[in-house]
Amino acid sequence: MIQIDAIFVNGVFRPVEPIDLPEQTRVQVAVPLPSHKRKPDVREILARRHASGETDTAARHNEHQP
Helix, strand or coil: CCCCCEEEECCEEEECCCCCCCCCCCCCCCCCCCHHHCCCCHHHHHHHHHCCCCCCHHHHHHHHCC
16 A cells, blocks of 8 residues: 545645556545644634633723724
């Protein structure tokens, strides 16, 4: 068994480097999903803000107004 690094583009897995296989060779592909691509849950985002230690963000509200 060999491991092939590939990029998924327009519905097709494209190898990053040339592969020594005959044309039309049927293969099985196992794809471990990258963890950084998973969208965080809204509760995870809110928990990060809650744990920031800043207690009164409303006090700085007008700093960002035009």
